[in-house]
Amino acid sequence: MPVPQALVTRFFQLLVNRQFTEAERELERVKQKMHKTEWNRGYFRALYGMFLSRKANGDVATFLAKLDLNDKATLHAYRREFLSHVGNKIHADFDHGYFSAWADCMRVLSRMEIPSNLAVNSAQADTNKLETAESDGHQATIESFMKEDEN
Numbered sequence: 001m002p003v004p005q006a007l008v009t010r011f012f013q014l015l016v017n018r019q020f021t022e023a024e025r026e027l028e029r030v031k032q033k034m035h036k037t038e039w040n041r042g043y044f045r046a047l048y049g050m051f052l053s054r055k056a057n058g059d060v061a062t063f064l065a066k067l068d069l070n071d072k073a074t075l076h077a078y079r080r081e082f083l084s085h086v087g088n089k090i091h092a093d094f095d096h097g098y099f100s101a102w103a104d105c106m107r108v109l110s111r112m113e114i115p116s117n118l119a120v121n122s123a124q125a126d127t128n129k130l131e132t133a134e135s136d137g138h139q140a141t142i143e144s145f146m147k148e149d150e151n
Helices: 005-016 020-033 038-056 072-087 093-111 122-135 142-150
Strands: none
Touching: 005 020, 005 038, 005 093, 020 038, 038 093, 072 093
């Protein structure tokens, strides 16, 4: 049985919107509908890795954190690259499934209209949060808190 694309598409949408509880439920539904093959195992591992990296959001070194979700040309280029790995006969079935999941992810992301506040990568989001906190006169920064503590 092939991977249920409607469930996978829904999973990607939930993941982008940071709705992790629902995304985890969709991921479990995908897992239940899959046959136990090496290709499906690779596909599922890719989905699960995407889930963990998006949920953690602290590691700016991850691929998803660095990805500009509104850059459609780049998403298409990544999809072509992942599809080239899918077609590569050197890779095992697990790898074919793994890269297929990433190609599907790029396909769905390139078709989504993503609000710019969700499309910024983690590093930019963290920077924006810090700037906001520092510019707010009603919130103490760490430096001012430490100075008050020393006095």
